Amino acid sequence: MAAPLTADQARAAWLEHLAHERRASPRTLEAYGFAAARYLAFLQRHRGEALRAADLGGIAASEIRAWLAHLRGGDRPLSPRSVSQALSAIRTFHRFLDRRYDIPNAALTLVRGPKVKPGAPRPVSEDQARGLLAEPGLDPDRADWETARDEAVLTLLYGCGLRISEALSLRRRDAPLGDLLRITGKGGKTRIVPVLPAVRRAIDIYVADLPLVLPPDDALFRAPRGGPLSPRHVQATVQRLRSRLGLSDSATPHALRHSFATHLLGAGADLRSIQELLGHASLSTTQRYTEVDAAALLGAYAAAHPRA
Numbered sequence: 001m002a003a004p005l006t007a008d009q010a011r012a013a014w015l016e017h018l019a020h021e022r023r024a025s026p027r028t029l030e031a032y033g034f035a036a037a038r039y040l041a042f043l044q045r046h047r048g049e050a051l052r053a054a055d056l057g058g059i060a061a062s063e064i065r066a067w068l069a070h071l072r073g074g075d076r077p078l079s080p081r082s083v084s085q086a087l088s089a090i091r092t093f094h095r096f097l098d099r100r101y102d103i104p105n106a107a108l109t110l111v112r113g114p115k116v117k118p119g120a121p122r123p124v125s126e127d128q129a130r131g132l133l134a135e136p137g138l139d140p141d142r143a144d145w146e147t148a149r150d151e152a153v154l155t156l157l158y159g160c161g162l163r164i165s166e167a168l169s170l171r172r173r174d175a176p177l178g179d180l181l182r183i184t185g186k187g188g189k190t191r192i193v194p195v196l197p198a199v200r201r202a203i204d205i206y207v208a209d210l211p212l213v214l215p216p217d218d219a220l221f222r223a224p225r226g227g228p229l230s231p232r233h234v235q236a237t238v239q240r241l242r243s244r245l246g247l248s249d250s251a252t253p254h255a256l257r258h259s260f261a262t263h264l265l266g267a268g269a270d271l272r273s274i275q276e277l278l279g280h281a282s283l284s285t286t287q288r289y290t291e292v293d294a295a296a297l298l299g300a301y302a303a304a305h306p307r308a
């Protein structure tokens with residue numbers, strides 16, 4: 001007769017499921033695995049004994065709340081957002097236990113995570129955005145086509161408000177760009193974004209410098225060895241550029257998308273138009289940019305007004 005499945009073995013099976021069946025990213029696997037390991041370690045200390053997978057069906061709501069309180073306390077307390085993410089991971093773990101091993105846990109429905117206020121986007125200034133777009137061309141250690149590629153990708157993020165995944169989804173057949181660009185974003189939602197002359201120019205320069213002949217359906221942006229460019233490369237590029245420019249850690253590729261929206265709002269664009277350009281399903285998501293613009297307005301007032 002096989003030994004009962006342990007809680008740690010169930011955790012390993014869950015992570016295997018996430019990796020191979022759900023195709024979760026390495027970052028998600030790391031975060032979920034860490035949250036589940038802390039959860040099980042806490043429960044085993046709390047109960048004073050090793051846990052079987054079957055025991056997880058009997059975890060009480062009070063025990064889950066005690067674990068959340070443990071995360072919020074101690075020498076290194078987690079933020080409400082991090083606690084909420086940990087609880088989300090544990091809910092996913094328990095759903096797996098229910099479906100795979102028929103070990104349901106009704107107590108989770110009685111537990112609510114901390115309220116998390118959505119943080120305001122952290123855009124870069126117009127001068128900082130221009131610096132990020134121009135800086136790749138000043139790198140003498142990279143081939144011309146690579147600097148042209150990095151400039152083109154970053155110009156798409158700032159000039160069209162694209163996500164990294166959306167910019168990297170362009171195919172060779174999409175270039176040269178027209179006046180409008182059809183983008184498929186989150187949830188398969190399609191939107192049309194206008195293409196500025198500066199964006200078209202950046203793409204044209206990259207295509208002219210590209211030392212590869214690509215089939216129409218191949219990814220437009222390529223890595224040094226010829227494969228499709230990865231989001232990690234774009235993130236590493238911006239990390240290197242912001243270090244050279246002396247910018248804060250908040251200057252990320254996604255900050256260029258935030259800046260696209262914030263600078264449009266500051267120039268008088270209405271929220272509905274910005275919602276359409278960004279591909280937000282809800283106007284409430286777009287309204288977060290009004291907080292940023294109001295903060296900038298108050299900052300300018302405080303710096304300039306003689307009575308401030």
